[in-house]
Amino acid sequence: MGNRAVLTGRHFMMGNIACAEGALAAGCRFAAGYPITPATEVAERLAERLPGMGGTFLQMEDEIASIAAVIGASWGGMKAMTATSGPGVSLMLENIGFALGTETPCVIVNVMRGGPTTGIPAVELQGDVIQPRRGSHGDYQIIALAPSSVQEVFDYTVEAFNLAERFRTPVFVLSDAFLGHMREEVLIPEAAQVPIADRKLFPPDTDTETLPAFLDEDVAPMPVFGRGHKAHVTSSCHDAYGRRNVIDAKALDVFIRKLNDKIAKHRDEIVRVASDAEGAEIVLVSYGSVFRCAQAAVEAGRAEGLPLGSFKLGTLWPFPDREIAALAERARHLFVLENNLGQMFHYVQAAAAPRCGVSFLPPRILGELHEVEDILKAVREVRS
């Protein structure tokens, strides 16, 4: 392995390892975490690899401290991340809100497991897909990506860092226990071919008393610590200079809207979907590991002459509502496949209505994969 940040080449790799390698390739040099199944291998790999890269891994006393240290390191100028699972994210949510409010670039990987509560650690469930969007208190926008293969775990982790840096915001990667522990082929490009985005920095020899550093829809330059910018960074309601204002509802209105619009205004730059639904009457909408079942069902269905298509949500947040609406114009019926009791389903339904029918299809047993035959049976029923 040596001390190369980018392990260029063809690998047979576990999803969690690909996640750590994606982070290193993207320039992550600080990670903090707390052991939790099924995410621990991400931390283990980073602990092994970061020192050779001149970076630091810290195992903190809990997940609250982990995300706090990540945010601190990001203000210290480092690209930083943490990897955890549902219970860990639940503990982190207050400080993820802090990262949103202070516009701190960082990456949070949730290798989703069976919940609620302690649930089943090593069984996959897409149970935490709304959590990033609404889990922290208050009103905000978040970015969350959902890889569906080990290759995508690598690619989306790189992308997550780039989006975090571009928009000065926390970004989620929603992996799961299947992807985390599955081994697949991964192609890691030459270092020069890895797309890298870096945060816009505050101009040297200026301080935040004279230049705005926050609340710009087009992303304010970041007054990273240690460079004499004298930045006052607070997650309490503040203005563009970081000056706290906790007495004026008008200031709160600006605070919420600017942070919201920073993501909403640029949603076309962020949202990614993959459509294989040309001329399809019935389309399977899915994301994450469930996409693999949808893919298999489309292949088998087409072989028997069913007019089936697939539509993959690479980005869950911001939600690809316009893309779903456009799909609903063309298709007759959408099936939303999720390994839960219907979370993204409601968002798809709202975006598609009233253009076409939308129904929800969970696996027969939550935590297991959808059977291809179950999917095809549902499709045939809708057609008849």
Added chain:
Amino acid sequence: MSVTAYEHPLTKYIRPSAKTTANCPGCGNGILAQSILRAIEELGLTLDDFVFVSGIGCAAWIPSPSFFADVLHTTHGRPIAFATGIKAALPQKHVMVISGDGDLTAIGGNHLIHAARRNIAMTVFCVNNGIYGMTGGQVAPTTPLGLNTVTTPFGNAENPFDICELVKGAGASFIARWTTYHPRQLVRTAKKAIQKKGFAFVEVLSQCPVEFGRRSGIGNAVQMLEWYKTKSVTVARAKDMSPEELCDRIVVGEFVDVEKPELIETLKGIREKAMAS
């Protein structure tokens, strides 16, 4: 008759846009703020050599927004955890946490003991007013047994922390306690704490006349300072006193000043070795 305006010698350290204070009249925060700034000045350092981190509560207002420096005002209880990441990213900077007893020992107690255990180089000032001031006088882990507060209307049924003993047990390499009656001692200790290569913890008993002074019957700011003066006994004198004699006294002074491996330095060694291999 003419009036001459003099500028306070520490004004240069104050953020120009910070025109007001959140502190009540008589609050002890100002005494500690001045002691810290004087220590920095006497050491020949500037505020650009520091990153200040604070949590939630009255004491968090000491650096935020007043100090004209990099300041991270964090969530409740977590400043030390945030500071850990900052120190890892900026090892050449002095990282200083200033927060209250509720922030650092109740909701943030876990981070306090683990940072002390790691012996990470940072200076932590814990402003101990014995009560939750900002939220209106609720019981804290430092409130004396029996005291009536708004959440212990029949008297506090719990024993208070000895914070310095807690941090000592956790492994900090520098530990001291003073009160706001001891500003000169505070400056001397602050200078040592800032220069310490390791986790340096300074507890500062500070008057909250509005909540603690009123509820305890000790009184206003001046009466509270008098009380600190009367109750304080130096660590040297305390050595010859019995536990009974010490039971209602405040032992002040420097308790721990030892050399032991420091986290950031140790990590640097690991990194250098890994990078060379």
